Amino acid sequence: MSEAPLLEVRDLAVGFESGGTVARAVDGVSFRVARGKTLGIVGESGCGKSVTAFSIMRLLPQPHGKILGGQILFEGKDLVQASEAELHRVRGGRIGMVFQEPLSALNPVQTIGRQVTEALLLHKPLTKEAAWAEAITLLDKVGIPSPEVRIKEYPHQLSGGMRQRVVIAMALSCNPSLLIADEPTTALDVTIQAQILELMLSLQRDLGMAIVLITHDLGVIAQVCDEAVVMYAGQVAEYGSVEALFHRPAHPYTRGLLASIPRLTTPRKSRLPTIEGAVPGLNEMPAGCRYQNRCPYAEARCAVAPPPLETVAEGHAVSCFRWRELPEFKPVTPASA
């Protein structure tokens, strides 16, 4: 941990204004991403994972979204304080972004070629012809068959998986050091999801970029990420290596999530463990731990003050008063014998 991380988010707080009140969607989130590594951010809808990603790019919906505090240090520069001109260089240049729904990320009335070359022409001193040639190379790199034909087509002529490949090609066009992928495979079928995840990993090996992968799917986290942040109600519940989170989860929420997913090894038609109740609304967050109303281990002090993030082991931290007292975690037997 001696080397400075590529991205360090410190105590980030993001709010949305509506009718005079500010709803804090993200409240005190910190994490680091090392060069060339993949960090997953996992959580359920409304936990603030996408808002965190959009904040890094300073792409919060305006005028309601505001960064209320904290720092986003990327390659040594604080993006929270950065000017619009500096942000222009970073977005699509040093940081590439892939969104959930490729059809809405692409312009329906422009050809693939025009959209891929746009980022190239914006960030690199290239002629139109050179940019076009580079776009074809990029499309080839992301596994689009006959790129010189496809480049002249429109988004609606491509399948969902192919569209997502185009979005990835655009994100990679300027050799970013960081790729932010917000639910990149959620809209895709399983066999296509496997293709896209494999593509992202092989591109990462070739280009050495870091990835922040936002997803609700713990399976994707386990298969793709080095480290992960588990978010709950706008805060970090736990972070650590994927190995630590799946085999030695310290937060009751992480444990609850892991237990409630049906797996291929779960006895068929058995009752699944559940997390009772629901996430509190943004404007009705309790004092103290935000998970207290659903937590089987909650006690009086959990309602008084929020638990601090405590170190469990090197690189593994949890925000729970009682993590030391939880019963031993029984890992699910690994699939392969």
Add this chain to the structure above:
Amino acid sequence: MSSPAPILEVRDLKTHFPVRGGIWLRSVATCKAVDGVSFQLLPGETLGLVGESGCGKSTLGKSIVRLLSPTAGSIRFEGVDLATLGRKKLKPIRRHLQMIFQDPAESLNARHTVGQILEEPFIIHGIGSAEERRASVDTLLDKVGLPRAAAHRYPFEFSGGQRQRIGIARALALQPRLIICDEPVSALDVSIQSQVLNLLLDLQREFHLSYLFITHNLAVVKHVSDRIAVMYLGRIVELSDAEELYARPRHPYTRALIAAIPEPEPSATRTRFIATGDLPSPINPPPGCPFHPRCPHATELCKREAPPLRETSSATSPSHAVACHYDLLPAAIPSPLGAPR
């Protein structure tokens, strides 16, 4: 076999849609969304129907409850063929045959209170007095784990998981014998998903319901199903006992699907057999076996002839049907579950 009479027997069902084009919107092509599907469903049984988008699984579900009209084939529900039945004759049968939809926000009337939504099936079928209907609504809310006060509130006041419970309560209202569940948990977060799956399993035990459970999630379908049918481009390519399907998948497509499941276990060995290419369109399906352009084992025969769904009985499994020309050895591609224990 001396098994009980099936509650539902679908035979060679086809649902085709005309694709209209040109300025006169003439039919220019046919989308064969469901193209010759046959299966049986026993009382109290869950048949999982799994496949990727566009494979026709939802069209099949909607054709069975006659929200869509099938083009050909028969749907025998408790001995009566629904495929050709007119509206009047269909109505009394509909109460035994209900559907739960993926998005409860879209399938519940936003302008009705939950009480009105749940009362409506009784009104439509002329069951009970107003007093009795209200009592039934209370019972239904109890059954799905919602407070009785919910009857006076509107769908938007509820979370996704609670709305799905309302959808389930509505389906249960008339004590159906068969429920078609079309992606009932796909829109829900994992912690809520397990609550709803438990509820569906409890209700099945209590009321001896049969489910046709449509989903794209292979882990969910294994959890709830007794038998599973895998669909690809409007056809069933494999149909077998649930455990058997995952232990010894025979169709290359089933193997690709199972291998593509991201397992929530970092040490899981990734035996990646990734199906290359995209799903072909059901408007212009490839000739021969619909999977052949993506299949690593495809031969000339596969390009020419579509394989029928044939029974491959073995000592371990009495019933395992697969639509593949070849008997692929189980060892050809290792299952991600490892060697059978």
